[in-house]
Amino acid sequence: MASSEPSSFKMLLTLGLAGMVSGLVLVGIYTVTAPRIERNRAEALDRAVYQVLPGAVRKETSEPNPEGDVVYAGYDAEDALLGYAIPAEGAGFQDTIRLLYGVNLERRRVVGMRVLESRETPGLGDKIFKDLDFVAEFDDLAIDPAIEAVPKGSAAEAWQVDAITGATISSKAIVRIINDGNERWLEELH
Amino acid sequence: MSAVVTAVGIMTGLGLFFASVLAVAYRFLRVEEDPRYETVMELLPGTNCGACGEPGCGAFANQLLADSVEPGDCTVSSAGDRAEIAEFLGVDVGGGDARVARLRCGGAEGLVGRLAAYKGRGSCRAAAVVDGGGRACPWGCLGLGDCEDACDFDAIVMGADGLPHVIPEACVACSDCSDVCPLDLFVVEPVEQRLFVQCASPLEGSDARALCAVACDACGRCALDGPGESVRMVGGLPVIDWQGPDEPTVEATFRCPTGAIVWLEGAQFVVPEEDWEFEGRRRA
């Protein structure tokens, strides 16, 4: 028995050493890649913010609210506030949908929307970002009293969007996520 | 630089912390186990993949030690490892004296009388409860192939003669066939014992021959011709004594009038070439 008893010291040593070496390697790779990753991320964010706030060339990140969430204020070439880009998420047909939308508070309009992450069904639900007509509906959309998704072809009011046939649920999910986001942020941003 | 310190610190810390926790646990929570366990574990792949149907290599090792599984049940480990485990545990990997299943019936189609046409399920066990099947000899093979289905090693093919043919090379002496046969016609014997009585009918003389042309009619010549007491007649059938002082020899078969006692040099029945590829009758 005794011979198979592990020598605690050797165990400690090996694990400690392995941990140390691995820590070193990881720190190394992190140091090398972190700036690049950070840049990728920032670029992607910038891209998205500028897309949902057309005309914006500069963005500022807000103070985190009590839950730790932030929004981005977009400024145009004259450095005038164009509006806010708000990240929001909520349940879709398959899984959580994450999106970013721009809102112009003066005109009280949504001025752009991009889906950042979704697992909606390919061919159906993924039209919420692949169907450009649908995406374009969010380029100029009244937010009062609330955005509403209606069957395709029946949008008449400024706050109504034509839902995608066959993906009504995902369409409505987008609308609901934006409405929820508005509810959370608009008061605060005023 | 501080990142490096944090990283190395945390990692070393984690490593040390858990190593100590485990070391302490090892000391105080250790449960005595079979000393062979460790060795077997070493030889197992350790993937804990569950492919063997056991919940992990440890459980499989325990089963191995308990002798309820075989090293080969782990499909992931290499053949070499399996052999090594078998060697270490001293379990038999199917070596030993070669034994083979033999049929105590030679009543091929046409040699044995038939009283009625059996039109039921193609299964010996089912036929056996329907008046013992339609053949005249109530002891003889029903020929419906339950043994063929039961043999997991494809060692039995039903011949065109209506009898199960055992392929000696394939038979691993598992006895499944004898367990399933409703007439208990199979015996599993060492290959070396070459003298064999392929009849189970206790009838004598013309009564026996009336039912089946190759039945043992209990004439007793084999008992006379075999050396010493090696063959005796008991209840209308020759009984071969392999333990006795006299070695049974081929002589015993020389004067058998019906060919019921045979000397086997290979397969009991010659398996026709075309039957080798016989895909096996599937139960409809």
Added chain:
Amino acid sequence: MGDLLWIFVAAAVVNNFTLSWFLGLCPFLGVSGRLDTAFRMGLANIFVLLVTAVCAWFLNAFILPHAPYLRLIAFIVVIASVVQFVEMAIRKLSPALFEALGIFLPLITTNCAILGLALFQTNREYGFVESISFALGAGVGLTLALVLMAGVRVENELRDVPDVLEGAAMSFLVAGILSMAFMGFAGLFSGVA
């Protein structure tokens, strides 16, 4: 509260770990041949997932903010060690419980469902209670998939399954059908309808 319910239901049936995330397939195929093994495996899974959720939350909250690049390694080392520790403890303290569940623990320790849970919960920035709900949902979902699968496989022994389909192929096809059936839960409680 509604969110917690949704997290639970989504992990259990809508996005079932096994049937729609393909997590933990090795044990899913390995131990779903017997009903009682499958069920106990499921219970052990629930247990380890809960432990994992707690560990991962703890690491995320206190240690990893200082060293995000250690996330993966920290997760796996911590989870493996904690589970191993728990296994030893159970074995010592309650041999009966060990017989029932403990022997499954090593099999689960490093499988992808466990690590997947930790990673997803991190990605989604779940808080403590949400993590627990997520882990419970995932565990219940795994158990459900295992038990349903075992039901079909146990019965298969009495079926005339064609030879070429025996074994893993059959398990995959059945998993495919189960996965199709679970699509019926899509969108459940997403509150859209």
Added chain:
Amino acid sequence: MISLAGLRARARTFRQGIHPPEHKAPTAGLPIERAPFVDEYVLPLGQHIGAPSVAVVQPGDDVRRGDKLADPGGFVSVALHAPVAGRVTAIELRLHPSGRMVPSIVLRRDPWSSQQLAGEPTDPGTLDRDEALRLIQHGGLVGLGGAAFPSHVKLAVPEGKVVDEVVINGCECEPYLTCDHRVMVEEPAAVVRGTEILRLLLGGKRSWIGVELNKPDAIETLKTVAPSTVEVVGVEVKYPQGAEKMLLVALFGKEVPAGGLPLDLGILTNNVGTTAAIADLFDRGLPLVERVVTVTGAGVEYPRNLRVPIGTPVRTILEHCGLRPEADRVILGGPMMGAPQKSLDVPVLKGTSGLLCLPGAPEPTEFPCIRCARCVRACPMFLNPARLARLVRAERPDEAAEHHLMSCFECGSCSYVCPSGIPLVQWMRVGKQTLRAEAARAKAKAAAEAADAP
């Protein structure tokens, strides 16, 4: 007119079961005739459940009708008597209706001897219990309801048990068969007398005779002769109403415990034929050398109820009844539980209640089980025949045993209803035999080990 009692009786039955066509009309109205004597009789030593009898005669011995040919071979065994006067020609292996060849006494009738059967009456009141049982055992009495269980064994109530009710089974639920029916109609006095003898022997309180409602004449006749202690009850026409467990549910609403006997409920059941034979044994001193057999089916020209000496070859009886050329199946017993025969050269046994002869065997077609559950709904024992059959087929008898395979009494209801034509009851038999063989093997092994141990 339907009486109130009749209405109540109509409700008396058990759960599940089946309604096969009755086919009783051809013979129900035919009085019992005597079968002609033939030249050779074959008497298997094992005709009953239990140990075979032991021959007490040698080839060459001359015997009178009713002489004892064999003694009981143990407690669960009975004596065997000469069905005719003649000479024992051989004791050898002969084909038995079970399909095997078993040791049998072969008797050649002496055409010149008297076939008179006579004996000394005994007053049951003068005998103590053991003497009465011995008389019954040596009278060769076994149950005539089909199972051929030695009657004295049933009557040997063990210490601590009492019999309150004696139940006589006159259901005759098997299609085609009418032998019990005719016995009740033609010998009601013997039936009732036998019932009283049994009750007296056992000290029971009441007796019941259960008869299916499709035999109103039998019910009427029995009622006219029955004393007040014997209640004649009509029960629903449903198969297998005659199985004693089912009959007891119908009469008393009680279930015989699984693996138990009616005795566990304080009840003894006997067939009407057995009961009449008891009366004959005590009142006229006659051992069991003949029985009533219904010969019927479209395979015979002249269906009959015959009183047949035990051991008569089936062939001679069928020829007597006009065996038709197209007949291709001969069944000993009824169509539900009877045993098909591969040869006509088998004898009528004590337990043979019918000879069913059918033409035009259908080509067997079997489909896979579609799990329609008809068998499950039919099984009077509440088993799951489809699953049991699968388990047996897959060589998993132990699991079948866990699913109560041994409770199956092989009534055949499941096979009757199965739309897929699966021989369910055969699989039950296979499974039960496998289990018994396994148990025997285990016992032998245990015994061998015990022998090795010291």
Added chain:
Amino acid sequence: MSDLVLSHGPFVKDAATTPNIMRDVLIAALLVLGAATFHFGLTALAVTGAATVGAVGTEWWFTRKRPGGATTSDWSAALTGVLLGLTLPPALPLWMAFLGGVAAIGLGKLIFGGLGQNPFNPALVGRAFLQAAFPTAITTWTPPVDGSTWSTIPSSVFAAPLMHGEVDIMTSATPLGLAKFQGEGTELSNLFFGTTGGSLGETNALLLILLGLWLASRRAFDWRLPISTLVTVAVLSGALHLVLPDAVQPPSFMLLSGGLLLAAVFMVTDPVSTPTTAKGAWIFGIGVGALVVLIRAWGGLPEGVMYAILLMNAATPHIERYTQPRPFGGD
């Protein structure tokens, strides 16, 4: 006397045979197909025909070498095909219907060994496959036809294999879809007489009820299965409708809309994939009913009958296990 034949007893036999039962149900299904043709025009025949050819063809191909010959003669594959057809939308391309038939028999039945051995309802496996493969095509509903359009078949039906159907066919929502996504109701009388959009065989409630009664009287199935399903849906939706009128439709609508009646008569009743015990049948039906209400009220899809049945099929071995009857004389 002719030669003796030994065969299995009993020697009297109930007249019902498996092919006859299948044939009865097939006749009922064909009557539904007749009604579908009346409501949706010739396309009903075309689509159902394609599904049936797919199903029977697959069965034939894979069983043609069996000792007793192909098992298509027991009618069950044809029944599967027709039932699959009846669950499909009127404008589905034929090649998809055919593929559904192949999947139904191949994946749903033959891999388990053929008739009687499949744990899941084959027709529904086929449909679930199609729904997952072509979610758009299988939720494209065309309205019922009138006399003038009876013989025109939507052009999408003739889409080349592997290709899209025509996009601009006239569509109409199903009553369930209308209720779920547009909050619109449908006249009960329309539901009753089948003048609504929907799968081919599901629209005419009256006919389905009559056929259900007929099949039950022929003892083609265990009446407990459909009764428990329908009663559960009625009771559950009734109770929930009182509490949550927005989420849950009233029982009358629940019972008559969607595939519930078609399924209750033809699919919940499939003996092969449902429990054999009486208690099990009740549980199965209750489970299907509860899942239907759950999915219809809170799920993402307007209709959940198919998934409810498949899920309960998966649960069937467990239901059976726990509902084995007490043996006679046991406790």
Added chain:
Amino acid sequence: MAAPPTTVNEDFIRGLWKENPVFVQLLGLCPALAVTNSAINAVAMSAATAFVLCGSSVLVSSMRSIIPKQVRITTFIIVIATFVTVADFTLMALLPDVHKELGAFIALIVANCLILGRQEAFASRNTVGRALADAAGMSTGFGIALLMLGGIREILGSGSLFGVSLFGDSFEPWIIMILPPGGFLTIGLLLVVFARMERRKGGAS
């Protein structure tokens, strides 16, 4: 430890088909199914796995004599996790789009039973050269399997291969193939086809 006497060459060949990790040993199934809804994902995943497998095998094999056996597994895991993190970060930095597609499954390579299994069963008992050959063989085998799965699923599920449209615009994709059930069904059917081929071969010889 008398390992089976095979050559380096055989160590490599074995993993390709005869002991293919996915189709024969049924290891590493989770990634094999989760990321194979397109061929490109399959390739990326195989490459990442290959990197980790080869790297850890070499390292483990070279350190095999100094690791005490009680902490063997833990050490292996640390080694593997390190390589995975390296792969993860590298991909994130260089190919952010691919990384996004594969999501958490890159990190989940750590849990791939194949990798730990090879360390235990092979790398920790053999020389560096043989360990590398084995790892390369297994990686290639893994890649072959993933590519088959990804190819089939992409062709039927999207009508394209490596993003190149194959059948034109009017092709109706079989969405199921890129959904979870399609993963199960594809590998199930492939296994059936292989089994049939085996039987054919077995029957012919």
